[in-house]
Amino acid sequence: MKGSIYVSTEGSIYLSAIALTPARKGVTNTLDLDFAQGGKADFGLRFTGYIEVPSTDVYVFNVESDDGTRLRISGRELILNDGVHGMNAARGEIALEAGWHSFELIYFQGTGGQGLQVTWEGPGFLATPIPKERLRRQ
Numbered sequence: 021m022k023g024s025i026y027v028s029t030e031g032s033i034y035l036s037a038i039a040l041t042p043a044r045k046g047v048t049n050t051l052d053l054d055f056a057q058g059g060k061a062d063f064g065l066r067f068t069g070y071i072e073v074p075s076t077d078v079y080v081f082n083v084e085s086d087d088g089t090r091l092r093i094s095g096r097e098l099i100l101n102d103g104v105h106g107m108n109a110a111r112g113e114i115a116l117e118a119g120w121h122s123f124e125l126i127y128f129q130g131t132g133g134q135g136l137q138v139t140w141e142g143p144g145f146l147a148t149p150i151p152k153e154r155l156r157r158q
């Protein structure tokens with residue numbers, strides 16, 4: 021995954037702010053807050069790349085976050101969980117053909133607690149983190 025980090029210049033930050041010029045770019049193979057390197061408040065993260073699904077089927081994605089998140093896969097918005105809130109979960113499902121599909125996850129943290137956990141479930145497996153080998157940056 022390509023990772024980008026955004027820092028608010030005007031205090032509070034929302035999902036809509038995460039289209040601005042990133043403060044830093046890099047590469048990460050985990051969809052979590054490690055990429056923020058200990059940032060405490062008013063930042064956003066954007067993960068982009070591709071996800072490989074093992075077989076043609078319906079997949080369910082579950083994103084828990086504090087604060088907001090948006091997930092797009094293969095150009096479709098599966099999850100929009102905007103706003104300032106404590107850790108909560110949002111789910112979205114999509115039918116995908118076996119192979120690689122575009123993937124974008126954006127996240128923002130305002131103040132206070134923070135968290136991000138991404139799992140998926142599909143044919144023959146229950147909710148589990150997405151294996152690193154099924155994520156690519158290009």
Ligand SMILES: [Ca+2]
Nearest residue numbers: 086131132133
């Ligand atoms: Ca928060």
